[in-house]
Amino acid sequence: MRKSFFSKKHQKLIADPMGDQNPITIQVLGICSALAITTQLENALVMTLAVIFVMTSASSIISILRNLIPNRIRIIVQLIVVASLVALVDQILKAFLPDASEQLSVFIGLIITNCIIMGRLEAFAMGNKLFDSFLDAFGNALGYGWILVAVAFVRELFGSGKLMGYDIPGFSYLYEIGYMNNNLMILPPMALVVVGLIIWLQRSRNKDLIEEN
Amino acid sequence: MNKESNLYTFTFAVVMVLIVGTILAVTSEVLQPRKKQNTADKKMIDILSAIGVDASRVDANDKYTQYIYGSTVIDFKGNVIEGNAFDIDILFQYRDKTLSPQDKKYPVFNAKKDSFEYVIIPMVGSGLWGPIWGFVALENDYETIYGAVFDHEKETPGLGAEINTDFFEIPFKGKKIKNQLGKFVSIIVKKGGAEKGNNHQVDGITGGTITSDGVTDMLFNTLRLYDNYFSNLVSKDRLSQKGSESEALESEIVKSINNNKITE
Numbered sequence: 001m002r003k004s005f006f007s008k009k010h011q012k013l014i015a016d017p018m019g020d021q022n023p024i025t026i027q028v029l030g031i032c033s034a035l036a037i038t039t040q041l042e043n044a045l046v047m048t049l050a051v052i053f054v055m056t057s058a059s060s061i062i063s064i065l066r067n068l069i070p071n072r073i074r075i076i077v078q079l080i081v082v083a084s085l086v087a088l089v090d091q092i093l094k095a096f097l098p099d100a101s102e103q104l105s106v107f108i109g110l111i112i113t114n115c116i117i118m119g120r121l122e123a124f125a126m127g128n129k130l131f132d133s134f135l136d137a138f139g140n141a142l143g144y145g146w147i148l149v150a151v152a153f154v155r156e157l158f159g160s161g162k163l164m165g166y167d168i169p170g171f172s173y174l175y176e177i178g179y180m181n182n183n184l185m186i187l188p189p190m191a192l193v194v195v196g197l198i199i200w201l202q203r204s205r206n207k208d209l210i211e212e213n
Numbered sequence: 214m215n216k217e218s219n220l221y222t223f224t225f226a227v228v229m230v231l232i233v234g235t236i237l238a239v240t241s242e243v244l245q246p247r248k249k250q251n252t253a254d255k256k257m258i259d260i261l262s263a264i265g266v267d268a269s270r271v272d273a274n275d276k277y278t279q280y281i282y283g284s285t286v287i288d289f290k291g292n293v294i295e296g297n298a299f300d301i302d303i304l305f306q307y308r309d310k311t312l313s314p315q316d317k318k319y320p321v322f323n324a325k326k327d328s329f330e331y332v333i334i335p336m337v338g339s340g341l342w343g344p345i346w347g348f349v350a351l352e353n354d355y356e357t358i359y360g361a362v363f364d365h366e367k368e369t370p371g372l373g374a375e376i377n378t379d380f381f382e383i384p385f386k387g388k389k390i391k392n393q394l395g396k397f398v399s400i401i402v403k404k405g406g407a408e409k410g411n412n413h414q415v416d417g418i419t420g421g422t423i424t425s426d427g428v429t430d431m432l433f434n435t436l437r438l439y440d441n442y443f444s445n446l447v448s449k450d451r452l453s454q455k456g457s458e459s460e461a462l463e464s465e466i467v468k469s470i471n472n473n474k475i476t477e
Contacts, residue, residue: 091240092244098255183371
């Protein structure tokens, strides 16, 4: 029986990773890129788009091949699929968005090691139909992306006094009365602190998320 | 077909690798011209920024042809050698530890802006965490700095990373790499601030001492090689009569470069 395009199940596949099953704040995966590339909003957006592309394509490909992939080398096959997609993204960025590619440098290559991707391939795409896998990947990539963008927003705004590389109009008045950009925001530890604040906010709103110790 | 058999597993792996390899190779080949163009554009933007010309990726090529009218390649003695200056990747040369200073090629670019002529010298050196590089434009007396831009790979944000900001770069303008006697002295990035009225010093960056010193070393090691070339240019005849003297200078330079290499 064919399910409707936006059935409850499909909505859940997208919505869960955005909120209560968020890969970064709940599963605490993909933290390292959240640290590294969130000093500027633009980088976070490019990274998000790259991860969305890699995750949805990888999940779709693995889902299509799931009945053909020999069980003993399935992890290697997943890795090859992810690695080649990442190499493709890297090439395309170098050719069409050279400045962003320079900024993101090694972190594009490190998408390969983003645990969220391999996690979703192994846990979901290997056992689910194409469209479900696609939605699951899309949802998780978005869940990863919105955290990245939120963290980058805070860090660029308070660290550099800019957004997307542009000056904020009101800030010149603030500078005059003695406001200074917080350089600490640019340094990696503040990314953890900002992610920590989001985790705090999320768990205080939904007490079910708090683990028992 | 038995999916768990070795034959199936092997066949699957081989077919998969062949398909993936083909796709990647084709993509890389197809995009190659664009990537090359992007690298070249970036280099043009950097060269132009040394003479204070702002270019973007869109107009880099036009402005480059407008302002840069020539280029030369020299060897470590300052002799002109054959080659295309633009194609020389000094960062690549710098990273290649098997290459001795004698084997390296040193590019220099000739620029003309508002009917004044300048020479632009690319340079590369070591910061605290990784390579630093820059472009220095000299006026046609070959000693007064017209403009300097620097950049880095991964210096500490807020400290060493500040070498690519205006507050560090602008003070270089007007400084001289030679003293009144015409002797090469380079520019020193001075910790604690440049002495007032000193034509050969600029302010260092507080907290970024190692990066500042890296800039000093880079300026010294690079400019001295070019200084020889400029002296040749200014008084070709005079120097040719004193061949032995220039040879002595040459061996001294080689020695100090080698020393420098060891201390690195």
